[in-house]
Amino acid sequence: MSFTKVSVAGIGTTGTITFTNVNVAGVITATSFSGSGANLTGVASTDNIRTNTNATFLQSVNVTGIVTTAGVNASGVITATSSIVGSAVTINASGINATGVITATSFVGSGANLTGLAATANVTTSSLVVIGVSTVAAGTTAAPSITPTGDSDTGIFFPSADTIAFGEGGVECARFDANGNFTVGTSSPVAGMRFTSLGGGVQISGSTSADGGIRFQTTSNVATITGINNDNNAFNPISFYTSATEAARIDTSGRLLVGTSSGSYKLNVLEASGADRNLFLAGIYGVTNGFSVDWVNSNSALNVKFANLSTTAVAANVHMDGADNNRLYRSTSSIRYKTEIENIEQFRTDAVLSLRPVWYRSTASNDRKDWSWYGLIAEEVAEIEPRLVHWSYLDKDYETTFVDGNVTKTLKEGAQLVPDGIQYDRIAVLLLDVVKRQQQTIEALEARLAALEAQ
Numbered sequence: 001m002s003f004t005k006v007s008v009a010g011i012g013t014t015g016t017i018t019f020t021n022v023n024v025a026g027v028i029t030a031t032s033f034s035g036s037g038a039n040l041t042g043v044a045s046t047d048n049i050r051t052n053t054n055a056t057f058l059q060s061v062n063v064t065g066i067v068t069t070a071g072v073n074a075s076g077v078i079t080a081t082s083s084i085v086g087s088a089v090t091i092n093a094s095g096i097n098a099t100g101v102i103t104a105t106s107f108v109g110s111g112a113n114l115t116g117l118a119a120t121a122n123v124t125t126s127s128l129v130v131i132g133v134s135t136v137a138a139g140t141t142a143a144p145s146i147t148p149t150g151d152s153d154t155g156i157f158f159p160s161a162d163t164i165a166f167g168e169g170g171v172e173c174a175r176f177d178a179n180g181n182f183t184v185g186t187s188s189p190v191a192g193m194r195f196t197s198l199g200g201g202v203q204i205s206g207s208t209s210a211d212g213g214i215r216f217q218t219t220s221n222v223a224t225i226t227g228i229n230n231d232n233n234a235f236n237p238i239s240f241y242t243s244a245t246e247a248a249r250i251d252t253s254g255r256l257l258v259g260t261s262s263g264s265y266k267l268n269v270l271e272a273s274g275a276d277r278n279l280f281l282a283g284i285y286g287v288t289n290g291f292s293v294d295w296v297n298s299n300s301a302l303n304v305k306f307a308n309l310s311t312t313a314v315a316a317n318v319h320m321d322g323a324d325n326n327r328l329y330r331s332t333s334s335i336r337y338k339t340e341i342e343n344i345e346q347f348r349t350d351a352v353l354s355l356r357p358v359w360y361r362s363t364a365s366n367d368r369k370d371w372s373w374y375g376l377i378a379e380e381v382a383e384i385e386p387r388l389v390h391w392s393y394l395d396k397d398y399e400t401t402f403v404d405g406n407v408t409k410t411l412k413e414g415a416q417l418v419p420d421g422i423q424y425d426r427i428a429v430l431l432l433d434v435v436k437r438q439q440q441t442i443e444a445l446e447a448r449l450a451a452l453e454a455q
Contacts, residue, residue, distance in 0.1 A: 142170045159187075227252075237261075315425075322392025322420050325409060349433035351385050378419035385430075390421035 139145030139157030144167050147155035153170040162178035165187075174184045227236035239249040248258045257263045260270040317331045335341075361372050382389045397415035401408050 141165075141167050141172050322390060323417055344430065344433055346433070346437070348385065349430045349437075352427055352430040352434065354384050355427070356380055376422050376424075378422050381422055382419040388423050388426050388430075389419045390423060391417040392420035393417060 136145040138159070139155070141157065141159075142153055144153070144155030144157040146157075147153075154168050155166075157165050157167060159165050159172075159175070160178070163175060165172055165175035167173060172187060174182070175187055176182055225238060227238040228234070235252050237249045237251045239246050241247060246261065248256065249261060250256055251262070255263055255265065256267050258267075258269045260268055263270075319329045319331045321327050321329060355376055357374065358377060359372060359374055361369065378389050393411060393415050397412050398409040399412055401410065
């Protein structure tokens with residue numbers, strides 16, 4: 001140990017010791033040290049400076065290692081190139097200037113003097129509560145201003161005033177615009193909510209206890225569903241799919257097409273084959289009431305059924321024309337529909353007496369085979385009085401084709417009408433004339449008989 005100057009008041013008193021060089025293997029304890037400490041070297045890594053009271057530094061403290069303390073109370077600037085670790089850090093004035101990481105159980109102060117913070121990993125905490133307002137940068141699609149850890153191109157950003165956008169993988173996927181419109185897959189809203197997808201759509205799913213559904217509620221009396229072409233905004237058909245197959249559609253002309261993508265009628269129902277080629281229109285009292293059209297595979301025909309019809313005492317007034325694709329017509333008898341009216345000639349009414357009543361069993365697929373019937377033979381009636389017969393063409397007389405999504409039957413050239421049914425009600429008209437003439441004969445005979453008996 002060498003001394004250049006010793007100035008002390010005495011042992012145990014306060015004085016000043018000035019050293020040119022001090023090499024001490026033990027511990028130097030003093031109430032104070034004066035000097036810059038520029039020549040202090042070889043200081044151990046732990047327990048270098050120890051004091052029983054607060055240590056006050058009048059100048060800045062530069063630490064190239066780690067400062068570990070139960071608390072730092074600095075009125076100046078603490079500069080650390082590594083880390084500051086402690087249970088409490090109090091910033092009173094100029095603050096803390098750290099190039100490393102500051103770890104503490106709490107921070108006290110407004111943080112107004114925090115400057116030079118790095119762009120990432122500024123504050124790490126398991127829970128952050130902000131009492132005031134947090135302001136972030138607007139961000140971009142490629143670099144959103146609010147992102148999760150490890151995914152810097154996915155998050156929330158603000159592309160313009162009053163607009164919130166969401167990005168995934170550097171691509172915008174949704175946004176709320178300044179007018180409150182919500183768009184998915186596009187940044188150009190045309191309505192309150194718009195979804196645009198290159199390969200998907202919108203899925204609405206229910207929970208395990210409730211079914212999913214769609215409800216359209218408007219302030220007016222009309223809620224609309226419209227098909228729009230994304231390329232030119234032209235109107236498109238609206239299609240309905242089941243099992244990845246189109247089941248029905250409403251085309252741009254308002255036609256409902258079931259089982260076909262085209263048609264010329266307001267309602268088109270088409271099924272190429274199978275037992276499902278049926279149409280049922282239920283009534284208002286349940287599925288047992290209604291109108292149905294069933295395909296009969298056995299003879300390639302259709303059954304038309306009306307379930308639970310009401311009864312009436314009124315006579316039949318509907319005619320189905322077998323010669324005109326089985327069209328239904330209302331049967332009328334008003335003079336409004338008649339012209340060139342004249343009495344029936346007697347020989348025509350007498351022809352009814354030549355008809356041959358028969359007993360027979362029916363071969364029709366819908367008739368019971370164990371029942372028998374009474375009637376006439378249409379071909380025989382046609383030879384006696386053709387106007388008492390229903391005429392039609394045979395199935396072989398038609399060419400069946402699909403035109404515009406509809407089954408079309410075209411009559412072949414040279415086809416001939418054949419007897420198909422009998423107008424049994426018209427026979428009564430002819431019989432009426434026969435009965436009237438017979439009544440006149442009876443009355444004449446009775447008069448002659450009375451005259452003879454009077455003689």
